[in-house]
Amino acid sequence: MQYQPVVRFNTGRLACLGLSLSLFACQPLIPNTFSESRQISPAVSHADRPSSLFSSAEWADLEREYAGFQTLALTQRYLQRKVNIWATLNRDEAMRREIEFARIKHPTLLKDIMQANQDLLAIVKLMPAVVAFRSNQDFDAYMNELAELPPPYTNSLGMTFNSLPAGSFLMGSPVSEGGGSDEGPQHAVQLSAFQMQTTEVTQAQWEAVMGVGNWPGEAPTELRGVGDDYPAYNFHWCDIAGASRDPITCAGFADSFLDRLNALDPDNVYRLPTEAEWEYAARAGTTTAYACPPGSGFDGNTEACLNAMGWYKANAGNKTHPVAQKLPNAWGLFDMHGNVHEWVQDWYDPAYYQVEVGGSYPHINPIGPAQGVPVQMGLTQFTTRVMRGGAWDNHGLASLSTTRTRSAHRDSRIAGLGLSQGAVLGFRLIRTAKP
Numbered sequence: 001m002q003y004q005p006v007v008r009f010n011t012g013r014l015a016c017l018g019l020s021l022s023l024f025a026c027q028p029l030i031p032n033t034f035s036e037s038r039q040i041s042p043a044v045s046h047a048d049r050p051s052s053l054f055s056s057a058e059w060a061d062l063e064r065e066y067a068g069f070q071t072l073a074l075t076q077r078y079l080q081r082k083v084n085i086w087a088t089l090n091r092d093e094a095m096r097r098e099i100e101f102a103r104i105k106h107p108t109l110l111k112d113i114m115q116a117n118q119d120l121l122a123i124v125k126l127m128p129a130v131v132a133f134r135s136n137q138d139f140d141a142y143m144n145e146l147a148e149l150p151p152p153y154t155n156s157l158g159m160t161f162n163s164l165p166a167g168s169f170l171m172g173s174p175v176s177e178g179g180g181s182d183e184g185p186q187h188a189v190q191l192s193a194f195q196m197q198t199t200e201v202t203q204a205q206w207e208a209v210m211g212v213g214n215w216p217g218e219a220p221t222e223l224r225g226v227g228d229d230y231p232a233y234n235f236h237w238c239d240i241a242g243a244s245r246d247p248i249t250c251a252g253f254a255d256s257f258l259d260r261l262n263a264l265d266p267d268n269v270y271r272l273p274t275e276a277e278w279e280y281a282a283r284a285g286t287t288t289a290y291a292c293p294p295g296s297g298f299d300g301n302t303e304a305c306l307n308a309m310g311w312y313k314a315n316a317g318n319k320t321h322p323v324a325q326k327l328p329n330a331w332g333l334f335d336m337h338g339n340v341h342e343w344v345q346d347w348y349d350p351a352y353y354q355v356e357v358g359g360s361y362p363h364i365n366p367i368g369p370a371q372g373v374p375v376q377m378g379l380t381q382f383t384t385r386v387m388r389g390g391a392w393d394n395h396g397l398a399s400l401s402t403t404r405t406r407s408a409h410r411d412s413r414i415a416g417l418g419l420s421q422g423a424v425l426g427f428r429l430i431r432t433a434k435p
Contacts, residue, residue: 173408204228224423225320310338316392347372348412
């Protein structure tokens with residue numbers, strides 16, 4: 001079989017391929033262990049999204065390359081050839097893209113190939129951008145989880161939760177982004193799969209749980225946005241989480257949103273996301289300041305991307321807007337860069353990331369520091385929780401490092417102080433089905 005690859009490379013170092021560039025001109029470096037007649041399993045629907053490793057053109061080129069292979073053996077052999085070529089040419093980035101393409105389009109196929117070919121498995125283990133794992137068992141668990149993610153779930157209140165795959169990412173802002181001192185250093189974090197709400201909790205959803213007109217502070221107004229599909233806002237952390245989750249800070253907050261929601265829906269457990277889960281979800285595989293997905297036509301380090309994805313100072317008209325009106329990220333999550341800020345679960349400590357330097361940062365499913373940084377107000381000392389995401393009153397990229405709309409930006413508020421939080425602070429939830 002003769003094939004002209006879309007990606008060009010120097011043929012001088014591949015003499016065995018010949019001038020025709022036949023990818024089957026040499027004996028495979030990794031033995032073929034599959035039957036020629038075994039059919040490829042269909043790609044799972046949730047994995048049809050391009051990865052951030054690809055441009056739209058690269059993704060389309062690879063789809064055309066692999067379209068003609070109808071059996072596992074042929075696809076396996078072709079993938080092995082391409083990976084061997086890139087390894088010979090020391091083209092690590094091209095090799096990563098090739099494997100990531102196979103992982104996204106046919107996760108069960110790639111899992112079978114890895115199990116049968118230890119040389120290829122060893123190559124992939126050196127690629128932390130694809131997946132961080134230390135053993136065959138770890139890799140099997142990752143691939144199984146990816147292939148078997150549950151479909152989106154919508155509860156009786158209209159809250160929709162999308163499934164996010166287990167994976168690893170660099171948390172925090174790169175030096176080039178010039179973020180605040182609390183955003184660095186960047187550090188690798190591994191997370192289990194989870195389901196996140198696709199939008200911020202809406203005003204209708206708040207009232208369905210807490211009762212019509214039952215707002216802990218100032219009710220939503222026309223001035224800042226009011227309506228069923230607008231985000232609910234003006235909450236303390238304790239209004240959402242309650243004394244059952246923090247009996248000291250939230251003393252007196254016995255009737256919280258999460259208490260009521262979990263009582264109304266006993267088949268599921270709802271909670272706030274951790275800070276790590278929030279940033280992982282917001283990035284959706286991207287490494288830029290904003291998470292415009294591949295194929296959107298927007299550079300993720302530009303204000304054009306922010307304008308497409310979120311409501312902020314330049315486009316919001318000084319108010320909130322109905323959820324899910326802007327471009328979602330690659331995992332189908334809306335308004336992560338702008339509409340209202342979002343409470344997360346963690347206490348706030350500006351030096352928390354810097355513990356990484358001492359080697360004690362919890363890399364796997366971190367839940368944040370044991371307590372927040374104290375804030376003195378008069379004779380009383382309070383502690384703070386983290387809030388994430390951009391809001392309608394935040395500026396754009398006049399200064400990239402100061403805009404609160406970036407994926408990596410961190411901020412905080414006192415969790416239970418009885419002052420108005422304003423029309424800039426809401427939340428979204430994580431859902432876990434009970435066994």
